[in-house]
Amino acid sequence: MDNLSPKQRKKNMQNIRSKNTEIELILRKALWKQGYRYRKNFNALPGRPDIVLTKYKIVIFCDGEFFHGKDWDILEARLKESNNSEYWIKKISRNKERDDEINKKLSFLGWKVLRFWGKDIKNNIDECIQVIEETVFAQKLHYEESEQ
8 A cells, every 4th residue: 555645656656766875886996995986877789788888898777676576476565465566567677678689789788797786885885896896807818819
C-alpha cells in the first residue's frame, strides 16, 4: 500500500535524477582521487554510460537497486502486493532487459562494461575502485598483446 498521495508520489518521482546522482558523485570523486580521468554521461555510446574511461574502453554504470531490479525475484514478489504493481513490474522488467541490451551492444563495440549497485558504491567504494583498477590493468594487457 502506498503511504503517499498521488500528488506526493508524483513530486517524489520527479525528483529522481538520471545523472549526477549521489552514487555517481561518490564513485567519480574516488576515481578522480586515484588519478583517473573520465567522461561523464557520455551520450556518444549506447545507454549513455554514467562514467567512461575512454583511454581504456571501459564504461561504468551506477545502478539503483529498485529501478534496475536487484534481487529481482524478491522485489517482484513485493511489488505484486503493492499499488500499481503491473506498472512497476513491467517498468523494471523492461529496465533489466534494456540494461542487458546495452551491455551486449557495448561489448560488441569493444567496450568493457562494469555495473555497480548503489549500496555497493556507498558501502564498499574501495572494492568498487579495486574492480575498476583490475579492469584497467586487464585492458592495458589486452591492448599490449594486440599491438604485438
